[in-house]
Amino acid sequence: MDALALFLLALAWDLTLGEPPAMFHPVVWFGRITGLLDSSYRRRSPPSDFVIGLLTAFIVITFALVLSVVPLYSSFPLNYVLAVYLLKSSFAIKSLHEHVSRTVTGDIEEKRRAVSMIVSRNTEALDEAHLNSAAIESLAENLNDSVVAPLFYFLLFGLPGAVVYRAGNTLDAMLGYRNERYEFFGKFSARLDDVLNFIPARLTVLLYLPLSGRKVLEYYGLARFKINSDKPMAAMSAVLGVWLEKPGVYSFPGREPKNEDIKRALRVYWLVVAELIIIVLILLATRVCPCLSL
Template identity: 75%
Template sequence: MDALAVFVLALLWDLLLGEPPALVHPVVWFGKLAGLIDSRYKRRSPELDFLAGMATAVLVIAFAFLLSISPFFAPYPLNYALAVYFIKSSFAIRSLHEHIARTITDDIEEKRKAVSMIVSRDVRELDEPHLNSASIESLAENLNDSVVAPLFYFLLFGLPGALVYRAVNTLDAMLGYRNERYEYFGKFSARLDDVLNFVPARLTVLLYLPLGERKIFRYYRLARFKINSDKPIAAMSAVLGVRLEKPGVYRFPGRTPENEDIKRALKVYWLVVAEWLIIVSLLLATEVCPCLSQ
């Protein structure tokens, strides 16, 4: 297959149409499968819970891998259609913008509702500055998870890389919590997500460098709270000059974030996305990466 052509078609789909319906979205399928096992499995002991969680992750990843190789067994032109569909399903550029844009409102309850749709923390008691911070943090973190990382693994391993990464990221989002229910059951998924995001999270920071090199490096050195997720957040905080914090977890210095700063963050987002898309397209055009050529 022509990797560049498939990627461009997938990108056009994303920008013009957004996400496929949930009923036929592979990422939703990954979540449904993980959720089904999670709801059926009764917690027993740390050791058994860990093994059950690992088995769940392996099953979801195997499902993602089988989906990803199906285009290679399909006749022309169905193979191209499936490849475009699956690549598009692995990244989400337009929908991320739309989710963040909904948080730009002066109505505190509407803002709280919109932010609750994009973060896992309890937003009921958050004031407006912390809600604005949560919105910008989510944008920065998901720039890595939903754009940079899936395309990074697409460049390295083609369709299997993109969909398997997305499966792992979905597993982490559903099971990777430090609480009684998921401490052991979700540990394997959380650690695997850490491993897969180690390079992309730092690559995302590098993509911010043209927007403020010195300050980004200074903020990056402050990002010692999480293995990966706080690195892109630190870069966004540096570029915007606003305080981004998750109380009790991390805090990057700056002035109090306002609605206008969410708008500025979206502009930064599109600059970084454009930079990354150009890099991906050039690498595909020069056939430096294997992608769909196997």
């Protein structure tokens, strides 16, 4: 199966149709399996919690890997349909834009509701500037998680790379918290996500360089709060010239973010996505990358 054709069809699906229905979405399946295993395990001790958490991650990732190779055992044209469906499900260009664009509103309560759909923090406690910041931060972080990273792993390992990455990212989103319930149970998932995103997060920063090179590098030097997620945020903050912060966790300098800055961030998002698509197309067309056919 040709990787270039597979990518073009998946991209066309994403930009026109968006996400598959939730009940048929592989990422939703990963989340449900994770949630079922999480809720069925009664916490015991740090060592036990870590081992069961590791087994949970192993089960979800194994399921993702098996799912990703199903097209290999399907005949034409079903193999193409399944492969395109799975690859498209691993990235979310249009959906990310739609979710963030809903936060552009003058109604503060509507903005709180919209922002609460894309961040985990309590939006009721945030003022308008911090709501704007949270929306832009989510866009920047998910540009890596939902677009750059899955396509990076597709280029390296084909369809299994993209699908398994999304499974690992889903595990972290559900279990990777530093609290009593998940400190040990979710530790493996959190560290796995750190490893998987280490290179993609920095590649995402490189994609911002044509927009504001020197300033992006300057802000990248300030991104010392987290292993990966603050790197794309720093780059977005540099390009927009606005401060982005999660009080007590990270902060990047600039002027106060406004509604208009969310719109500007979305325009920057599409510029970076366009750069990425061009790079992926070139690598697939010239067969420079070691991407597998599936």
